[in-house]
Amino acid sequence: MRLRIALREAWRNIAGGTGRTLTLTLTLLAIAVSCQAADVLSARAIVHEAQVYQDAGANVLVLSSAGNVDPVRFKALASQPNVIAAGALRTTTDQVAAALPGSSIPAYETTPGFASILTGRPSTGVGVTIASDVATTVGVGVGDTLPLLAGTARVDGVYGYPQDGRVGGLGYSILIPTTDTSAFDACWVQEWPMTDTTAMLLRGTVMPASGNDAAPAQLSQFNATLGTTLDSAAAYASRPTRWAPVGALLLGALTAFGLLRLRQLEHASALHLGVRRLDLLAIILVETVMAALLATIACLASGALLARFATVEDVDTTLRLALLSPASASAGAMLGAMAGGASVREASLMRLFKER
Structure with missing residues (x-):
């Protein structure tokens, strides 16, 4: 049988309803969308958990050692692969706003990179960075000039400091960038994913203690309320819905196989009339491909919606994840259809006719 004839016969079956194309399409669509949504939303929950963890500052390590942190050693930390931002700070003379001469x-x-840990954006290292409470009290914002009794300063950034478990001390303060290489009181590192290597390197920024009264360095978490560690990669790799594409493949195969078994009499009659099995399989494959194609097109739309609205970033990766289940369901349908077509026996024609 020529391909043109096979396509024509398949189209007749599709148009006439004999091929049960609509039933297969809707079933594949239900299977694929269900598995697709379950997997994407599960992955989104893991991404959201990681985002909340980082927004709270739980991925920031703080090494405190008053007057004993070497900024030269610390500078190398910023080049580590997972480090987002790093900086050191030390106390200095309180500042007095010209508008509030009675309070300091x-x-x-x-260091220039410190402010970005709190603001979440790159710092120019030129102006000062102030807490949002200071900005509200004084009435200034980013880009404004902050009048101080000691002079004026350009506001380069404003950071929020909610009372959500993060260490105290910076909720009402002003950060002044400096390039001076004298010792600092503490160094902070923001990292994702977090690694033991960075914590080890962080401890190496402490200069050798001088004197017996030197306080030991303390390594702590900026905000420990959400736990000391969060392995999002492991959570993603072990999520239950990672098997969704496999489930879609199996369900697609069973669905197509079951629908083909319902057409045994039709196919056995075709074999009895001289249609070659290879030609019969070609017709079945064309019918199944049409159903799978229609279901996949519909899933492209649902996948795009999930990728757009179920995550805040990395839409391309989410879209690829959303297409796994539809592709698996379609592949399963083709395998199931081929298995169903191969299982038909011309010798069963009379029995099937009697059982009709």
Whole structure:
């Protein structure tokens, strides 16, 4: 049988309803979308958990050793693969806003990269960075000039500091960048994913203690309320819905096989009339491909919606994840259809006719 004839016969079966194309399409669509949504939403929950963890500052390590942190040693930490931002700070003379001469603002000198840990954006290292409470009290914002009794300063950034478990001390303060290489009081590293290597290197920034009264360095977490560790990669790799594409493949295969078994009499009659099995399988494959194609097109739309609205970033990766289940369901349907077509026996024609 020529391909043109096979396509024509398949189209007649599809148009006439004999091929049960609509039934197969809707069933594949239900299977694929269900598995697709379950896997994407499961992955989204893991991404959301990681985002909340980072927004709370739980991925920031703080090494404290008053007057004993070497900024030269610390500078190398910023080049580590997983480090997002790193900086050091030390206390300095309190500042007094010209608008509030009766009260002072705790001030800290910081390395240029420190402010970005709190603001979440790159710092120019030119102006000062202030807490949101200071900005509200004084009435200034990013880009404004902050009048101080000691002079004026350009506001380069404003950071929020909610009381959600993070260490105290910076909720009402001003951060002044400096390039001075004198010892600092603490160094902070923001990292994702977090590694033991960075913590080890962080301890190496402490200069040798001088004197018997030197306080030991303390390594702590900026916000420990959400746990000391969060392995999102392991959570993603072990998520239950990782088997969703496999489930879609099996369900697609069973569905197509079951629908083909319902057409045994039709196919046995075709074999009895002289249709070659290879030609019969070709017709069945064309019918199944049409159903799988229609279901996949519909799943492209649902996958795009899930990728757009179920995650805040990395839409391309989410879209690829969303297409796994539809592709698996379609592949399973073709395998099941071929198995169903291969299982038909011309010798069963009379029995099937009697059982009709």
